[in-house]
Structure formats: structure tokens, C-alpha cells
Amino acid sequence: xxxxxxxxxxxxxxxxxxxxLRCVPISNHLYFYWYRQILGQKVxxxxxxxxxxISEKSEIFDDQFSVERPDGxxxxxxxxxxxxxxxxxxxCASSTGVIYEQYFGPGTRLTVT
Amino acid sequence: QQPVQSPQxxxxxxxxxxxxNCSSSKALYSVHWxxxxxxxxxxxxxxxxxxxxxxxxxxxxxxxxxxxxxSSLYLTASQLSYSGTYFCASAAGGxxxxxxxxxxxxxxxxxx
Numbered sequence: 001x002x003x004x005x006x007x008x009x010x011x012x013x014x015x016x017x018x019x020x021l022r023c024v025p026i027s028n029h030l031y032f033y034w035y036r037q038i039l040g041q042k043v044x045x046x047x048x049x050x051x052x053x054i055s056e057k058s059e060i061f062d063d064q065f066s067v068e069r070p071d072g073x074x075x076x077x078x079x080x081x082x083x084x085x086x087x088x089x090x091x092c093a094s095s096t097g098v099i100y101e102q103y104f105g106p107g108t109r110l111t112v113t
Numbered sequence: 114q115q116p117v118q119s120p121q122x123x124x125x126x127x128x129x130x131x132x133x134n135c136s137s138s139k140a141l142y143s144v145h146w147x148x149x150x151x152x153x154x155x156x157x158x159x160x161x162x163x164x165x166x167x168x169x170x171x172x173x174x175x176x177x178x179x180x181x182x183x184s185s186l187y188l189t190a191s192q193l194s195y196s197g198t199y200f201c202a203s204a205a206g207g208x209x210x211x212x213x214x215x216x217x218x219x220x221x222x223x224x225x
Binding site: 031033035042043044045048050055056058091095098099100101102103104105106107 | 115142143145147153154155156157159160162200202204211212213214216217218
């Protein structure tokens with residue numbers, strides 16, 4: 001069964017550094033998403049992406065964040081200058097259509113020290 | 114505004130039933146249910162679209178009452194594998210069909 005994959009599984013970085021989190025969505029899916037989950041809390045929407053542009057973003061997704069689909073398979077989330085409060089599990093998800101179910105990847109645990 | 118789930122936690126013995134409720138103060142287009150085990154990704158269970166439908170497969174089913182802006186997840190004859198945190202997530206429609214707003218979660222623990 002096709003799955004969303006994410007790399008790395010765990011990323012440790014120092015405050016102020018840039019990180020890039022990578023995702024490979026399910027191949028026939030057209031809509032891509034990033035969510036984050038701070039330890040012990042609920043899942044929070046960051047951004048949705050369709051047709052090579054951002055469809056919607058949350059208030060969390062400020063100028064420090066950017067997304068890109070650099071080729072036909074990868075979908076990336078970049079955090080330009082990490083802060084301690086960016087420490088969280090970051091999930092990528094994809095769906096065939098905007099009103100369809102979203103399938104989540106295994107997540108990248110980002111630890112900012 | 115996030116959907117509100119109740120109860121916050123449920124403890125069951127194998128074979129018992131449970132209901133998890135999800136309500137919203139905003140008009141909903143769809144409700145999605147996910148189960149998350151500790152340290153893992155949320156796993157999709159089912160989606161209910163505007164129209165007041167009910168869905169189910171095997172021992173897990175759900176209903177969606179769009180007028181009341183409520184959804185309920187029904188777990189019957191629970192198994193140990195049902196343990197985890199259950200989230201409902203809502204999509205408001207309009208320009209936000211794909212933006213899922215998650216509830217705070219309901220922790221379900223099934224004991225032998």
C-alpha cells in the first residue's frame with residue numbers, strides 16, 4: 001500500500017539554524033500538507049499546497065517557514081531560523097483531492113537546542 | 114476554532130463499547146476521525162461529509178449531524194489494538210476544505 005514517507009525521522013539543530021524537512025507524498029496525490037504536533041498536544045495545521053502554490057496557511061506559518069515542491073516527488077518544509085518553540089513533530093500529509101482523506105507520514109521529530 | 118471532544122479519556126475492558134463525541138461552534142463541511150498511537154503518525158479512520166451521513170466498517174462507525182455540528186465515533190466490542198488517542202478533525206469548507214482543525218484528542222485505553 002502506498003505511504004507518505006518523511007526524512008529525517010529525527011533532526012537536532014541549534015537555535016537560529018536552518019532546517020529542511022523532506023516528504024515524499026503518495027504518488028497520485030495532488031494536495032500536500034504540513035502539520036505539527038508539540039509533544040502531548042493536538043495536531044496543528046501549518047500549510048496546504050496545490051498546483052505548486054500555497055492554498056492556505058495558518059498563523060503559525062510565518063515568514064520563517066516556506067514550502068517547496070522542487071521536483072515531481074518531493075515536498076519540503078524549510079524553517080529559516082529555528083527557535084526553541086519550533087521543537088515538535090512535523091507531519092506531512094497528502095490527499096487525492098481537497099475534500100478527501102489525508103494520509104499522514106511517520107513524522108520528523110525536530111529538536112531545537 | 115477547534116472542535117471539542119468528550120470525554121477526554123476512556124478506560125475500557127476488552128469487549129466493551131465506547132462513544133467519543135466531537136462538537137464544533139462553526140459550520141462544518143466535513144469531519145475526519147484519526148487514531149494515533151504513542152510516537153506514531155495519526156492513522157485515518159473515516160471521513161464524513163456534509164449531508165448527515167453515517168459510516169462504518171466492522172466495529173468502528175461514526176455519525177455526523179451537520180445541523181448540530183456534531184459527530185460521534187462508535188467503537189463496539191473493543192480490542193486491545195483500539196488503544197490510542199482519537200482525534201476528530203473538522204474542515205470548514207469555503208476556501209478551507211483541506212485545512213483540518215484537530216480536536217484535543219480522547220485517550221482510549223483498553224485493558225484485557
